[in-house]
Each structure stands twice: as C-alpha cells, then as structure tokens.
Amino acid sequence: MKKSLFYSPTDYARNKYLKYITFIFLITLYLPILNLIIFSFNDSKRNIVWRGFTTKYYNNVFENDVLFSAFLNSLTIATLSTIISTILGLTTAITLWKFNFYLKKYYDLALLFPIIIPEICMGISMLVFFNFINWPAFEIWPLTLSNIIIAHVSFTFPFIAIIIRSRLAILNTDTLEAGLDLGANNIQIIRLIIIPFIKPAIIASFLLAFTLSLDDFVVTFFTSGPNSVTLPVKIYSMVRFGITPEINAVSTLLILILIFCTFFVIRYLSKNNREVLDD
C-alpha cells in the first residue's frame, strides 16, 4: 500500500486496478470477434459445439456466386460513395472554415443531422424519397447500386466534413497569408499548403467513411433491391435460416479486409509523423 504513494496521481499506467479494468474491457470487446473467427473453422453444420478444424466453409464462400456478388456490390458501393463524399466533405469543410455566409450557423447544425438521426429513420426516409421521385430501377450494373450509393453519401459525408474541418481549425491563417506573401495564388495556396496540411485528416476520414459504408446494414436494407444485395444484407438473410460457419467465414473475411485497410493507413500516417519528428 505504501508503494502507491510514490507515483503521481496522474500516472495511470501504474495503477493496478485501472490495469485490470482495461484488461476486462479489452476482453469483452474482442472476445466475441475472436469467437467468431475461431468458429469459422468449425467442422459442424449447426455451429454450436466445436467438432474439429476445417477450411471448407471458406471454399464454400468463394464458390458461392450470390455471396461473392454481394461482396462485390459492397466494395463498389463503399468505394464510389466514399470518393463522392470525400470530395463533398472536403469542399464543405473548406467552405465552412473559410467563408462566412447567411445562416451559416444553421448549415453547421444541418451537417450534424445525418449523424444524430436514427439510422432506421434515415433508411425509411431514403426509401420514401426514392419512391417519391420515382428513381428509375436500373438494369445495368453498377447503376443498380446508384440509390444505395446516394444514400451512403448522405450519411458518410458529414463525418468527412467534420473530421477535415477540425484539422483545418488548427491551421494558422498566418500560414496562408505567408503563402500569399511569397507569391502563391489561391489555387497554389490550396494545392501546396491547405491540402498537404489536411492530408492525414482526408485519409483518416476516407477510411472511416469506407468502413461505415462497407458494413452499413440499416440504410442499405431499405434502399437495396433484388439486384443490389450487399454483403451485410446478404448475411442478414442467411442468418434467418440459421447461423452456419459460412457466415462466420464471410464475416471473418470482412474483418480481415478492414484490418488490412487500417494497417496501411496507420503505417502511412506514422511514416508521415516520423518525417515530422526526426531527420
């Protein structure tokens, strides 16, 4: 007990109770995911008890055309919607940061709306909206995904705008004036000063939007048709007929893709940081 007196109260890393709590927290957070991955190798149709190791369900996934096309749909939607929302979010962030205009305060609030509104409401409103404007039912891929892409853009771009804007908020406006003073025009200032400065925020928000879109279920469920089934929607429909190791396998693949993306972003960002920190 006496020992505890020798470290400062803010030295949390040395507090053993905090260590236990953190450990329990991490277990509860990651145990279900670990469980999911382990049971994807379970040689059992019912998937309740462990009956031995197998990789056959992974083969099933790759041979399952419906599952594969759902996965391809998900990737296409995530990529296209994220590219569109990054452009929209970036321009929105710059506008809100640089310019003052009528009702700006309310525009700011409106930007938060897609984030705070319940997803179910968002999904239903999208469904009603596309019916109301008679959005054509396209036959050709990837136009079949157009309404899902639009729906995804509408809820991911505020995230991007807010992340980029918070980065812009710490950009010293003197720096922009210095650029102007050194002879740069407005386009050069954006290209040579603003964009490089907010690059980490752009990448981070791009990835966040990508993952949000990739694993979205509710909004997609209401906007997808028979020709535009995404992976989460497909998994949901499969679960209704019982949880098979196939579902575990496809979920594991999804997790691996997300981990893979995150790994590259972290590596990129830390490389960027190293350049800033030492030689």
Next chain:
Amino acid sequence: MTDKKFTIELKNLTKKFENTIAVDDVSFNVEENEFFTILGPSGCGKSTILRLIAGLEGQDQGEIIINGIDCSKMPANERPVNMVFQSYALFPHLNIKDNIEFGLKIKKIDEKEIKRRVDEILDLIKMRSYINKYPSELSGGQRQRVALARAIVNNPKIVLLDEPLSALDANLRIEMQRELVNIQRNLEMTFMLVTHDQDEALSISSKIAIMESGKVIETNTATNMYEYPSKKYSAEFLGRINIIDGYVSNTSDQKIFKSEIFGDINLENDLDIPQDAVLGIRPEKIIIERSSKNIENRIKTKGTVIDWTYYGDMSYITIELDNKKKIYIHVQNIHRNTLQELKIGKTLRASFDINDLIILEK
C-alpha cells in the same frame, strides 16, 4: 548630392475597421537600405500599415508606392515585398529547405539559381545542418531565422517584420536584434520593423516613426528621436523624461521659460519655441552634485529621495523637491560605497546642463 531613393512612399494612407480608424491619413517615406522601425503601443495601427504594404489588407484611401511603382491596387502575391510574421507562420508540413525555397519555386526560378540562393542564405543564418528538419523540431530563435531567410531569399525590395522578436526570451532577443542588424547591413536591403519595444527600436533602427492611435506622431533617426524629440508624446513614449511645465516670457533682450519646478530658465534668444511648448530633461542627464558650487549653464536643485529602484548597473531614483514636485534621475552605480547616498529619505543635490533640455510640442 543626388536625390535620395525611396523604397516605400506612403501617401495619405487610411484604413478603417468597422468603427475604428486603424490607420489615419499616414504619409511617410522609407529610404533605400534603411532599417525603419514603427514604434507604438499595441493597437495603434502599426501592424496594419505593414499589412497594407504587403497587400494583406486593402486601404480605404491613399497610395502605396514601392520602389517608384504604384502598388496600391496590386494583389499581395505580386508585390515585391516579403513579410516575417509575428507567429513565424512557417509551413508545418515542409522541412526547412522547402520552407525557404517556397517563394522561389512559386516564381519558377531555375533549379541552379534556387540552390545557389538557398545555400547562400543558409550560411547567412547558420542553419545549414538543419535543412531536413521540420519547423516543429526547431527552437523559437531558429524558427525566427528560418522565417527571415524565407523572406529575404526572394530578394524583396523591402522586408517587413511584424514584431518578429516578441516571442523570444530576453537574452535571445538581444542576440537576434544584433543579428538582424548585421544581416540588413550585409545584404544592403531595406527593412521595416514594427515593435512596441523601445529598446529594440533604439538599438536596431536607423530611423524610427512613433505612432499613436493611427497617426504618425514623429519620424526621426534613432539618436535624434531620443535626444531631440519634438513632440511630448514621442519623448514620453521613447524612454523616460521629466516634463517641465511652464510658459515662455519674452523680454526685450532675454527669452525666459517660467517653470513651476525650476523657476526661471534663461533660454538662448534665437530659439524658436512654439507657444504651448514644454521643456523636458532625460533622467540620465541629471547628475548628483556633491558640492554646492554654482556652475555656469547648469540648473541646480535639491530634494529628498522617495523611491529607489536598483538595476545593478543603474539606479532609478525619484526625488521630491521642496516645492513637492518630483523628478526622476538615473544614476550610474559607479562606486559601491556611494549607493548609501541613494537611500530613501536622504537629501540630494542634483544638476543638469541647460543644453540638454528638450523643447517639446504638446
């Protein structure tokens, strides 16, 4: 003598911000190769003048002529001036070399020339070993040097410095002041600096303009601004001064300044004194007398020490005269054992030379 060449000519420059007039009908010229300083309290509009010259603000009225060319309406990125910002405003995502090269690359100067100029400037600011570092890795003084290099590498007609040393600690500030002067002399460039620090203004400038609430009160060389100011405001703002109130009385053969504090002061007859003038005497021009002998041309007085501030090399004392008026005296602490004489409550004789009196317009 040929005509002096002006780098900057400001004509009736005026700038308003909503309800306040930041710059009020300012006109002055800056000569080539001058180290020109605008000195004034914060909020007097001195930084606004720099920003107007740089084109970062647009004037409401008036003209800005840079090197003989009217730049009043020229956009900031085309003006032949460069600025050193108070916050340094280095680009955080670029290393030192890229920061310095920024302006040259924008102007599409060829690679060899860029390399030559950057090399030269790196030697000048002694930062060669830091070229791959980022601004966040440098100390305040080093960032200051880089900010300066980034401006002067473009060979501007004038370098504008907006309180460049205010963020540095006292010792470093003095070192950088000296360095600024050396760089300015070596490069034979025109520098224009804005500061609220009187010592800084005195020690580095060749010319000083004193500003108050948007107006330039007085422009003069650094020594003349201190020794021969013509305005009461500038005399009081730059250094300390004892103001002697009174009025001029003209008799047939004598000009006498009748003051409350020292009685009648005989002035030279041919002196041209405005009616509402006052006299001033700098505290260090007053010396402590040990004898009571009368000396020609010296005004003598006697008083009690009521305040003593010890600065090591100097003592700043306030003495109260018999007529309850107070005067400030700065005494050089030449001998240790004479410090006793400055103790509060001691009576002192003091005197100063009439020739050191300054005539000040209100």
